[in-house]
Amino acid sequence: MHRFRSKAFAPYALLTPGTAWLVLFFLVPMVYLGKMSLETGLFPLFSFDWAWSNFSDAISAYSTQFVRSLEYAAFATAIALLISYPLAYWIAFRGGRWKNLFLLLVIAPFFVTYLIRTLAWQTILSDGGVVVTILKDVHILGADGRLLATSAAVVAGITYNFLPFMVLPLYVSLEQVDHRLIEAAGDLYANRVVSFLRVTLPLSLPGVFAGVLLTFIPAMGDFINAQLLGTPRQYMIGNVIQSQFLSLRNYPTAAALSFMLMGAILVLVLIFARALGTDRLTAGAAR
Amino acid sequence: MIARIRRHALDVYALLALGYLFLPIAIVIAFSFNNPLGRFNYTWAGFTLKNWAHPLAYPGLGSAIWVSLEIAFLSALVATVLGTLIALALVRYRFRGSGTTNLLIFVPMTTPEIVLGASLLTLFLNWKIPQGFGTILIAHIMFNISYVVVTVRARLVGFDRHLEEAAMDLGANELVTFVRVTLPLIAPGILAAGLLAFALSVDDFVITYFNAGTVTTFPLFVWGAARVAVPPQINVVGTAIFLVAVGGMFANVIWQNRRAKRLAAA
Numbered sequence: 001m002h003r004f005r006s007k008a009f010a011p012y013a014l015l016t017p018g019t020a021w022l023v024l025f026f027l028v029p030m031v032y033l034g035k036m037s038l039e040t041g042l043f044p045l046f047s048f049d050w051a052w053s054n055f056s057d058a059i060s061a062y063s064t065q066f067v068r069s070l071e072y073a074a075f076a077t078a079i080a081l082l083i084s085y086p087l088a089y090w091i092a093f094r095g096g097r098w099k100n101l102f103l104l105l106v107i108a109p110f111f112v113t114y115l116i117r118t119l120a121w122q123t124i125l126s127d128g129g130v131v132v133t134i135l136k137d138v139h140i141l142g143a144d145g146r147l148l149a150t151s152a153a154v155v156a157g158i159t160y161n162f163l164p165f166m167v168l169p170l171y172v173s174l175e176q177v178d179h180r181l182i183e184a185a186g187d188l189y190a191n192r193v194v195s196f197l198r199v200t201l202p203l204s205l206p207g208v209f210a211g212v213l214l215t216f217i218p219a220m221g222d223f224i225n226a227q228l229l230g231t232p233r234q235y236m237i238g239n240v241i242q243s244q245f246l247s248l249r250n251y252p253t254a255a256a257l258s259f260m261l262m263g264a265i266l267v268l269v270l271i272f273a274r275a276l277g278t279d280r281l282t283a284g285a286a287r
Numbered sequence: 288m289i290a291r292i293r294r295h296a297l298d299v300y301a302l303l304a305l306g307y308l309f310l311p312i313a314i315v316i317a318f319s320f321n322n323p324l325g326r327f328n329y330t331w332a333g334f335t336l337k338n339w340a341h342p343l344a345y346p347g348l349g350s351a352i353w354v355s356l357e358i359a360f361l362s363a364l365v366a367t368v369l370g371t372l373i374a375l376a377l378v379r380y381r382f383r384g385s386g387t388t389n390l391l392i393f394v395p396m397t398t399p400e401i402v403l404g405a406s407l408l409t410l411f412l413n414w415k416i417p418q419g420f421g422t423i424l425i426a427h428i429m430f431n432i433s434y435v436v437v438t439v440r441a442r443l444v445g446f447d448r449h450l451e452e453a454a455m456d457l458g459a460n461e462l463v464t465f466v467r468v469t470l471p472l473i474a475p476g477i478l479a480a481g482l483l484a485f486a487l488s489v490d491d492f493v494i495t496y497f498n499a500g501t502v503t504t505f506p507l508f509v510w511g512a513a514r515v516a517v518p519p520q521i522n523v524v525g526t527a528i529f530l531v532a533v534g535g536m537f538a539n540v541i542w543q544n545r546r547a548k549r550l551a552a553a
Contacts, residue, residue: 008382010376010380011376011379011380011382011385012376012382014372014373014375014376015372015373015376015388017368017369017372018369018370018372018373018432018436019373019388019391021369021428021429021432022391022392022395022429022432022433023391025407025410025425025426025428025429026391026394026395026403026406026429027391028410029406029407029409029410030406032406032409032410032413033402033405033406033409036409083304083307084304086297086300086301087300087301087304087305089297090297090298090300090301091301094297094298094301100540101540102305104533104536104537104540105305105308105309106305106308107536108312108529108532108533108536109308109309109311109312109529111486111490111528111529111532111533112311112312112315112525112526112528112529113489113490113505113506113509113525113528114490114492115506115509115510115513116315116509116521116522116525117311117312117315119509119513119517119521120311120312120314120315120318121311122329123314123318123328123329124310124311124314126329126330128330160307160308160311163308213397217397217398217399218399218400220399221399221400221401221402222401223401224492224493228513238399238401241401241405242401242496245405245408245497246496246497251409251412254405255405255409258401258402258405258406261399261401261402262398262402265397265399269397
């Protein structure tokens with residue numbers, strides 16, 4: 001009897017310390033953020049009075065940055081998918097016994113600090129740099145054209161910085177594809193393209209879904225790439241939240257913007273999940 | 288013939304992609320040997336080894352790295368313990384509330400960092416907790432827990448419970464079974480989780496930026512430097528972190544391979 005009781009309590013004993021930490025430092029802060037988003041006043045005196053207008057004011061003031069974040073994040077995610085899918089496919093199907101080494105090579109660059117990586121892109125894309133010089137020589141870029149401080153630079157930076165989040169889930173799902181199914185498709189007279197489109201690609205969709213989410217979410221909230229590779233004309237919603245919070249100390253507006261960012265991401269994730277089909281997603285989650 | 292071309296096209300594409308991944312790293316490493324003329328380390332001005340001689344002598348850099356390492360070690364340690372316990376509970380037991388727990392683990396990973404940082408800042412402001420080392424540590428433990436749970440759980444799912452039953456049949460009690468059988472078997476997963484947590488902590492900028500007060504970690508130091516002058520010593524440290532991390536990963540791969548061989552031989 002005693003043993004039975006201890007078994008029933010065991011999971012809760014194991015869970016409590018960690019979940020308590022998450023409740024205290026993730027959930028409770030979210031509640032405070034929500035409360036802050038409905039306050040009015042000037043730093044440091046804010047008072048809570050259900051100021052829903054914070055949300056409408058913030059969205060009308062910063063809709064440009066909101067839309068821009070969406071565009072940049074969508075572009076960066078799409079490009080990351082185009083770069084990563086063939087790479088992940090190659091590692092999973094052609095990697096042989098070097099698979100783990102190639103995976104290591106994919107992850108390794110990301111052990112150079114995020115900011116240093118982005119500063120390296122500043123060097124690569126800089127006005128006197130090799131890339132700009134070559135592009136000018138072949139007349140893709142005009143004589144006074146530049147890469148740094150453009151939207152292209154910011155999108156390129158975001159794409160690069162979140163690439164492993166795309167490659168790894170793609171690799172995991174492609175690695176699990178049963179090769180016998182592809183052989184079967186071949187036996188049934190599907191050519192390589194058809195068997196890829198009808199067998200491999202659908203089976204890798206959970207990886208595509210995970211990769212797109214894991215890339216899109218941090219991309220949407222990023223402000224470092226816009227700050228280091230762009231100008232205020234490329235600023236994203238993250239830059240606005242950052243400066244509202246830390247420079248202007250307009251906490252209510254910053255809090256309202258943070259919530260709208262989360263809300264926008266949630267809505268997009270749900271739409272995306274619906275589009276890809278929930279059955280596939282739960283199948284992916286069950287793995 | 289066409290299949291062969293396509294086969295090679297994919298090879299070339301993959302190699303180009305890997306080259307793209309490594310291009311900025313090559314720049315970082317190369318510019319750690321640069322001898323910049325001005326304050327900014329953007330254009331190549333000549334080879335020198337002097338940046339490597341005393342990188343930590345650069346004002347503020349050494350202490351920033353030390354703070355980063357302390358926070359990474361402590362946050363990885365605490366998060367690994369807390370996360371491993373949660374993973375054990377989730378995999379080993381069926382209980383009311385496991386769905387909610389899963390959600391609580393999952394949601395922080397899908398929340399943009401800037402929102403995590405901002406919400407913690409709001410909490411500390413409301414509770415009038417002064418920001419500094421302690422608040423950075425709290426934040427890092429928070430975001431690390433989820434990653435530890437996911438990593439350790441992956442290891443636990445493929446665990447053969449018969450081994451534990453065998454130990455119990457041989458008279459070991461639950462504690463002895465856990466320490467002598469379970470723990471050694473899931474140790475690689477726990478170690479991997481700890482290293483991941485350490486790496487995430489060392490690299491974190493956004494959440495730290497919101498909650499650091501006047502304390503400076505290495506990424507915060509880089510951020511500050513990027514506005515005034517980026518010294519090549521930063522590239523030196525970046526290169527060093529890269530080499531240590533990659534060396535560690537290689538060592539881990541080799542260790543796992545040997546372990547697998549030893550287990551296969553036993």
